[in-house]
Amino acid sequence: MPATPMTARSLLFAPGDSERKLAKAGASGADLVLCDLEDAVAPASKQAARDLVADHLRAGDRVQPQWVRINPLDTDYALADLAAIVPAAPDGIMLPKAMRADADRLHHYLTALEAAAGLEIGRIATIVVATETAPALFGLGEYAGCPRLSALTWGAEDSATALGATGNREPNGEYAFPYHLFRSLCLAGAAAAGVTPIETIHGDFRDLDDLRRVAERARRDGFRGMMAIHPAQVPVINAAFSPAPAEVERAERIVAAFAANPGAGTIGLDGEMLDMPHLKRARAVLAMRRD
Numbered sequence: 565m566p567a568t569p570m571t572a573r574s575l576l577f578a579p580g581d582s583e584r585k586l587a588k589a590g591a592s593g594a595d596l597v598l599c600d601l602e603d604a605v606a607p608a609s610k611q612a613a614r615d616l617v618a619d620h621l622r623a624g625d626r627v628q629p630q631w632v633r634i635n636p637l638d639t640d641y642a643l644a645d646l647a648a649i650v651p652a653a654p655d656g657i658m659l660p661k662a663m664r665a666d667a668d669r670l671h672h673y674l675t676a677l678e679a680a681a682g683l684e685i686g687r688i689a690t691i692v693v694a695t696e697t698a699p700a701l702f703g704l705g706e707y708a709g710c711p712r713l714s715a716l717t718w719g720a721e722d723s724a725t726a727l728g729a730t731g732n733r734e735p736n737g738e739y740a741f742p743y744h745l746f747r748s749l750c751l752a753g754a755a756a757a758g759v760t761p762i763e764t765i766h767g768d769f770r771d772l773d774d775l776r777r778v779a780e781r782a783r784r785d786g787f788r789g790m791m792a793i794h795p796a797q798v799p800v801i802n803a804a805f806s807p808a809p810a811e812v813e814r815a816e817r818i819v820a821a822f823a824a825n826p827g828a829g830t831i832g833l834d835g836e837m838l839d840m841p842h843l844k845r846a847r848a849v850l851a852m853r854r855d
Protein backbone atom coordinates (compact mmCIF):
# COMPACT_ATOMS: atom_id res chain seq x y z
CA MET A 565 0.00 0.00 0.00
CA PRO A 566 2.50 2.67 -1.11
CA ALA A 567 1.38 6.32 -0.81
CA THR A 568 1.95 8.95 -3.46
CA PRO A 569 4.92 11.15 -2.47
CA MET A 570 3.68 14.39 -0.93
CA THR A 571 3.58 17.43 -3.25
CA ALA A 572 2.70 20.13 -0.70
CA ARG A 573 5.17 23.04 -0.57
CA SER A 574 3.82 24.57 2.66
CA LEU A 575 2.37 22.62 5.61
CA LEU A 576 0.82 25.01 8.15
CA PHE A 577 0.39 23.92 11.77
CA ALA A 578 -2.77 25.06 13.56
CA PRO A 579 -3.13 24.21 17.26
CA GLY A 580 -5.99 21.73 17.64
CA ASP A 581 -7.45 23.57 20.62
CA SER A 582 -7.90 26.84 18.70
CA GLU A 583 -11.10 26.99 16.68
CA ARG A 584 -10.02 30.37 15.33
CA LYS A 585 -6.63 29.18 14.05
CA LEU A 586 -8.06 25.97 12.61
CA ALA A 587 -10.51 28.08 10.62
CA LYS A 588 -7.92 30.69 9.59
CA ALA A 589 -5.38 28.11 8.44
CA GLY A 590 -7.63 27.08 5.54
CA ALA A 591 -7.55 30.61 4.13
CA SER A 592 -3.77 30.98 4.48
CA GLY A 593 -2.84 29.69 1.03
CA ALA A 594 -1.02 26.73 2.60
CA ASP A 595 -0.90 23.63 0.41
CA LEU A 596 -1.72 21.49 3.47
CA VAL A 597 -2.94 22.13 7.02
CA LEU A 598 -1.59 20.20 10.01
CA CYS A 599 -4.12 20.25 12.85
CA ASP A 600 -1.97 19.65 15.93
CA LEU A 601 -2.94 17.44 18.84
CA GLU A 602 0.62 17.05 20.09
CA ASP A 603 2.95 19.68 21.51
CA ALA A 604 0.83 22.77 20.73
CA VAL A 605 -1.92 21.35 22.97
CA ALA A 606 -1.56 21.16 26.76
CA PRO A 607 -2.46 17.83 28.42
CA ALA A 608 -5.61 19.27 30.01
CA SER A 609 -6.90 20.33 26.57
CA LYS A 610 -6.24 17.10 24.64
CA GLN A 611 -9.85 15.85 24.65
CA ALA A 612 -11.30 19.25 23.79
CA ALA A 613 -8.79 19.50 20.93
CA ARG A 614 -9.73 16.05 19.57
CA ASP A 615 -13.40 17.07 19.53
CA LEU A 616 -12.62 20.40 17.89
CA VAL A 617 -10.42 18.87 15.21
CA ALA A 618 -12.98 16.15 14.46
CA ASP A 619 -15.69 18.82 14.06
CA HIS A 620 -13.34 20.87 11.89
CA LEU A 621 -12.74 17.86 9.61
CA ARG A 622 -16.46 17.05 9.41
CA ALA A 623 -17.33 20.64 8.52
CA GLY A 624 -16.09 19.85 5.00
CA ASP A 625 -15.21 22.58 2.49
CA ARG A 626 -11.56 21.55 2.55
CA VAL A 627 -9.60 24.15 0.60
CA GLN A 628 -6.51 21.97 0.92
CA PRO A 629 -5.75 18.55 2.49
CA GLN A 630 -6.34 18.54 6.25
CA TRP A 631 -3.88 16.37 8.20
CA VAL A 632 -3.62 15.75 11.94
CA ARG A 633 -0.48 15.44 14.03
CA ILE A 634 -1.35 12.89 16.71
CA ASN A 635 0.59 12.24 19.90
CA PRO A 636 3.43 9.67 19.86
CA LEU A 637 2.28 6.05 19.80
CA ASP A 638 3.93 5.29 23.13
CA THR A 639 1.80 7.85 24.96
CA ASP A 640 -1.63 7.30 26.50
CA TYR A 641 -3.04 9.91 24.13
CA ALA A 642 -2.34 8.33 20.75
CA LEU A 643 -5.10 5.72 20.48
CA ALA A 644 -7.71 8.17 21.75
CA ASP A 645 -6.47 10.65 19.11
CA LEU A 646 -6.87 8.08 16.35
CA ALA A 647 -10.26 6.87 17.61
CA ALA A 648 -11.58 10.43 17.60
CA ILE A 649 -10.01 11.57 14.34
CA VAL A 650 -10.13 8.70 11.85
CA PRO A 651 -13.97 8.56 11.64
CA ALA A 652 -13.81 12.24 10.57
CA ALA A 653 -11.68 11.19 7.57
CA PRO A 654 -8.46 13.23 7.79
CA ASP A 655 -6.37 13.26 4.61
CA GLY A 656 -3.30 12.19 6.53
CA ILE A 657 -1.67 11.63 9.90
CA MET A 658 1.66 13.06 11.07
CA LEU A 659 3.40 10.74 13.52
CA PRO A 660 5.93 12.47 15.83
CA LYS A 661 8.77 10.98 17.89
CA ALA A 662 8.63 7.88 15.74
CA MET A 663 10.72 5.30 13.96
CA ARG A 664 9.96 2.74 11.24
CA ALA A 665 8.32 0.19 13.56
CA ASP A 666 5.92 2.90 14.82
CA ALA A 667 4.99 3.83 11.25
CA ASP A 668 4.17 0.16 10.55
CA ARG A 669 2.05 -0.02 13.70
CA LEU A 670 0.23 3.15 12.69
CA HIS A 671 -0.52 1.60 9.30
CA HIS A 672 -2.21 -1.37 10.99
CA TYR A 673 -4.20 0.84 13.37
CA LEU A 674 -5.35 2.99 10.46
CA THR A 675 -6.40 -0.04 8.44
CA ALA A 676 -8.57 -1.29 11.34
CA LEU A 677 -10.05 2.15 12.03
CA GLU A 678 -10.73 2.89 8.34
CA ALA A 679 -12.58 -0.43 8.08
CA ALA A 680 -14.59 0.32 11.22
CA ALA A 681 -15.48 3.79 9.89
CA GLY A 682 -16.46 2.52 6.45
CA LEU A 683 -13.65 4.48 4.80
CA GLU A 684 -11.66 3.31 1.79
CA ILE A 685 -8.74 1.28 3.15
CA GLY A 686 -5.48 3.15 2.60
CA ARG A 687 -7.02 6.60 1.99
CA ILE A 688 -5.15 8.12 4.93
CA ALA A 689 -1.49 8.81 4.14
CA THR A 690 1.26 9.38 6.70
CA ILE A 691 4.30 11.55 7.36
CA VAL A 692 6.83 10.62 10.03
CA VAL A 693 8.82 13.10 12.11
CA ALA A 694 11.83 10.84 12.12
CA THR A 695 14.53 12.51 14.26
CA GLU A 696 12.85 13.22 17.57
CA THR A 697 14.12 10.36 19.74
CA ALA A 698 17.64 9.04 20.18
CA PRO A 699 16.86 5.56 18.73
CA ALA A 700 15.05 7.14 15.77
CA LEU A 701 18.26 8.99 14.84
CA PHE A 702 19.86 5.63 14.06
CA GLY A 703 16.95 4.46 11.88
CA LEU A 704 16.61 7.08 9.18
CA GLY A 705 17.63 4.65 6.43
CA GLU A 706 14.86 2.17 7.22
CA TYR A 707 11.76 3.64 5.59
CA ALA A 708 11.82 1.99 2.14
CA GLY A 709 8.51 0.21 1.48
CA CYS A 710 6.81 1.73 4.52
CA PRO A 711 3.04 1.45 3.85
CA ARG A 712 1.16 4.76 3.47
CA LEU A 713 4.32 6.84 3.97
CA SER A 714 4.37 9.94 1.75
CA ALA A 715 7.03 12.10 3.45
CA LEU A 716 9.67 12.30 6.17
CA THR A 717 10.48 15.36 8.22
CA TRP A 718 12.57 16.30 11.21
CA GLY A 719 12.25 18.41 14.36
CA ALA A 720 15.17 20.32 15.86
CA GLU A 721 13.47 21.06 19.16
CA ASP A 722 12.63 17.52 20.17
CA SER A 723 15.97 16.28 18.77
CA ALA A 724 17.77 18.64 21.15
CA THR A 725 15.66 17.40 24.05
CA ALA A 726 16.37 13.78 23.09
CA LEU A 727 20.12 14.46 23.16
CA GLY A 728 20.00 16.20 26.54
CA ALA A 729 21.26 19.39 24.88
CA THR A 730 20.81 22.83 26.42
CA GLY A 731 20.21 24.39 22.98
CA ASN A 732 20.49 23.68 19.26
CA ARG A 733 21.91 26.93 17.80
CA GLU A 734 25.31 28.51 17.29
CA PRO A 735 25.75 32.14 18.45
CA ASN A 736 25.13 33.27 14.82
CA GLY A 737 21.69 31.60 14.82
CA GLU A 738 22.61 28.65 12.58
CA TYR A 739 21.87 25.12 13.75
CA ALA A 740 24.70 23.47 15.67
CA PHE A 741 26.45 20.51 14.03
CA PRO A 742 24.26 17.63 15.33
CA TYR A 743 21.13 19.18 13.80
CA HIS A 744 22.77 19.55 10.37
CA LEU A 745 23.51 15.84 10.61
CA PHE A 746 19.91 14.92 11.51
CA ARG A 747 18.56 17.18 8.76
CA SER A 748 20.91 15.57 6.22
CA LEU A 749 20.02 12.06 7.36
CA CYS A 750 16.31 12.90 7.05
CA LEU A 751 16.94 14.14 3.50
CA ALA A 752 18.91 11.03 2.55
CA GLY A 753 16.43 8.73 4.29
CA ALA A 754 13.53 10.22 2.35
CA ALA A 755 15.42 9.88 -0.93
CA ALA A 756 16.29 6.26 -0.12
CA ALA A 757 12.63 5.51 0.64
CA GLY A 758 11.29 7.36 -2.41
CA VAL A 759 9.20 9.74 -0.29
CA THR A 760 9.23 13.53 0.00
CA PRO A 761 11.64 15.28 2.39
CA ILE A 762 10.00 18.17 4.27
CA GLU A 763 12.06 20.87 6.00
CA THR A 764 11.34 21.61 9.65
CA ILE A 765 9.72 24.79 10.98
CA HIS A 766 11.39 28.21 11.22
CA GLY A 767 10.57 29.22 14.78
CA ASP A 768 11.34 32.95 14.42
CA PHE A 769 8.01 33.58 12.71
CA ARG A 770 8.39 37.39 12.48
CA ASP A 771 11.67 37.23 10.48
CA LEU A 772 10.44 36.51 6.96
CA ASP A 773 13.74 37.49 5.31
CA ASP A 774 15.56 34.81 7.25
CA LEU A 775 12.76 32.36 6.48
CA ARG A 776 13.24 33.08 2.74
CA ARG A 777 16.96 32.33 3.04
CA VAL A 778 16.36 29.13 4.98
CA ALA A 779 13.57 27.91 2.68
CA GLU A 780 15.55 28.60 -0.49
CA ARG A 781 18.49 26.71 0.95
CA ALA A 782 16.18 23.83 1.84
CA ARG A 783 14.94 23.53 -1.73
CA ARG A 784 18.48 23.76 -3.07
CA ASP A 785 19.47 20.91 -0.76
CA GLY A 786 16.61 18.66 -1.90
CA PHE A 787 13.69 19.33 0.43
CA ARG A 788 10.44 19.68 -1.47
CA GLY A 789 8.33 21.46 1.14
CA MET A 790 8.52 23.06 4.58
CA MET A 791 6.38 23.25 7.68
CA ALA A 792 5.04 26.64 8.82
CA ILE A 793 3.75 27.83 12.20
CA HIS A 794 2.24 31.17 11.15
CA PRO A 795 0.15 32.19 8.12
CA ALA A 796 2.64 34.95 7.23
CA GLN A 797 5.23 32.25 6.52
CA VAL A 798 3.10 30.51 3.90
CA PRO A 799 3.63 32.77 0.84
CA VAL A 800 7.38 32.89 1.50
CA ILE A 801 7.57 29.10 1.64
CA ASN A 802 5.35 28.62 -1.42
CA ALA A 803 7.57 30.97 -3.42
CA ALA A 804 10.80 29.32 -2.26
CA PHE A 805 9.55 25.86 -3.27
CA SER A 806 8.30 26.98 -6.69
CA PRO A 807 10.92 27.22 -9.44
CA ALA A 808 11.58 30.85 -10.49
CA PRO A 809 10.95 31.79 -14.16
CA ALA A 810 14.69 32.07 -14.84
CA GLU A 811 15.24 28.60 -13.37
CA VAL A 812 12.47 27.14 -15.54
CA GLU A 813 13.85 28.85 -18.62
CA ARG A 814 17.32 27.44 -18.00
CA ALA A 815 15.89 23.96 -17.37
CA GLU A 816 13.99 24.18 -20.67
CA ARG A 817 17.20 25.16 -22.47
CA ILE A 818 19.07 22.21 -20.94
CA VAL A 819 16.35 19.75 -21.95
CA ALA A 820 16.23 21.29 -25.44
CA ALA A 821 20.03 21.15 -25.80
CA PHE A 822 20.08 17.41 -25.01
CA ALA A 823 17.08 16.82 -27.30
CA ALA A 824 18.99 18.52 -30.11
CA ASN A 825 22.01 16.25 -29.50
CA PRO A 826 20.42 12.83 -28.96
CA GLY A 827 23.71 10.93 -29.20
CA ALA A 828 25.59 13.13 -26.71
CA GLY A 829 26.23 12.12 -23.11
CA THR A 830 27.76 15.49 -22.35
CA ILE A 831 27.34 18.93 -23.89
CA GLY A 832 28.46 22.51 -23.26
CA LEU A 833 25.93 25.26 -22.53
CA ASP A 834 26.89 28.85 -21.64
CA GLY A 835 30.43 27.67 -20.96
CA GLU A 836 29.35 24.96 -18.53
CA MET A 837 29.77 21.20 -18.94
CA LEU A 838 26.45 19.37 -18.61
CA ASP A 839 25.84 15.63 -18.41
CA MET A 840 23.11 13.25 -17.22
CA PRO A 841 22.75 14.53 -13.62
CA HIS A 842 22.18 18.04 -14.99
CA LEU A 843 19.55 16.75 -17.43
CA LYS A 844 17.77 14.86 -14.64
CA ARG A 845 17.77 17.94 -12.40
CA ALA A 846 16.45 20.10 -15.25
CA ARG A 847 13.58 17.64 -15.77
CA ALA A 848 12.88 17.66 -12.02
CA VAL A 849 12.66 21.47 -12.05
CA LEU A 850 10.15 21.31 -14.92
CA ALA A 851 8.11 18.71 -13.02
CA MET A 852 7.89 21.12 -10.05
CA ARG A 853 6.15 23.84 -12.08
CA ARG A 854 2.64 24.80 -11.04
CA ASP A 855 0.75 26.58 -13.80
Ligand SMILES: CC(C)(COP(=O)(O)OP(=O)(O)OC[C@H]1O[C@@H](n2cnc3c(N)ncnc32)[C@H](O)[C@@H]1OP(=O)(O)O)[C@@H](O)C(=O)NCCC(=O)NCCSC(=O)C[C@H](O)C(=O)O
Pocket residue numbers: 576577578579584585586588589600603604696718719720721722723764765769793794795
Ligand atom coordinates in the same frame (compact mmCIF):
# COMPACT_ATOMS: atom_id res chain seq x y z
C1 LIG B 1 3.28 31.23 17.30
C2 LIG B 1 1.86 31.66 17.56
C3 LIG B 1 1.45 31.26 18.99
C4 LIG B 1 1.75 33.19 17.44
O1 LIG B 1 0.40 33.54 17.59
P1 LIG B 1 -0.07 35.02 17.68
O2 LIG B 1 0.74 35.74 18.72
O3 LIG B 1 -1.56 35.02 17.86
O4 LIG B 1 0.33 35.63 16.26
P2 LIG B 1 -0.29 36.83 15.48
O5 LIG B 1 -0.88 37.84 16.42
O6 LIG B 1 0.75 37.34 14.56
O7 LIG B 1 -1.43 36.20 14.61
C5 LIG B 1 -2.03 36.94 13.57
C6 LIG B 1 -3.31 36.26 13.15
O8 LIG B 1 -3.01 34.99 12.59
C7 LIG B 1 -3.66 33.96 13.31
N1 LIG B 1 -2.73 32.83 13.40
C8 LIG B 1 -1.55 32.81 14.01
N2 LIG B 1 -0.97 31.62 13.87
C9 LIG B 1 -1.81 30.88 13.16
C10 LIG B 1 -1.75 29.53 12.69
N3 LIG B 1 -0.69 28.74 12.97
N4 LIG B 1 -2.79 29.09 11.97
C11 LIG B 1 -3.84 29.88 11.71
N5 LIG B 1 -3.97 31.16 12.13
C12 LIG B 1 -2.95 31.64 12.84
C13 LIG B 1 -3.97 34.56 14.68
O9 LIG B 1 -5.08 33.90 15.25
C14 LIG B 1 -4.24 36.00 14.32
O10 LIG B 1 -5.52 36.13 13.80
P3 LIG B 1 -6.66 36.95 14.61
O11 LIG B 1 -6.97 36.10 15.79
O12 LIG B 1 -7.78 37.07 13.62
O13 LIG B 1 -6.05 38.26 14.96
C15 LIG B 1 0.90 31.04 16.52
O14 LIG B 1 1.31 31.45 15.26
C16 LIG B 1 0.73 29.57 16.60
O15 LIG B 1 -0.04 29.09 17.44
N6 LIG B 1 1.41 28.80 15.73
C17 LIG B 1 1.32 27.37 15.67
C18 LIG B 1 2.16 26.73 16.77
C19 LIG B 1 2.21 25.22 16.62
O16 LIG B 1 1.31 24.61 16.12
N7 LIG B 1 3.31 24.65 17.07
C20 LIG B 1 3.53 23.21 16.94
C21 LIG B 1 4.38 22.88 15.75
S1 LIG B 1 6.09 23.23 15.84
C22 LIG B 1 6.79 21.88 16.62
O17 LIG B 1 6.10 21.09 17.14
C23 LIG B 1 8.29 21.76 16.68
C24 LIG B 1 8.83 20.40 16.21
O18 LIG B 1 7.98 19.34 16.47
C25 LIG B 1 10.18 20.15 16.84
O19 LIG B 1 10.34 19.25 17.68
O20 LIG B 1 11.12 20.87 16.47
Ligand SMILES: [Mg+2]
Pocket residue numbers: 603660696719721722
Ligand atom coordinates in the same frame (compact mmCIF):
# COMPACT_ATOMS: atom_id res chain seq x y z
MG1 LIG C 1 8.60 17.99 17.88
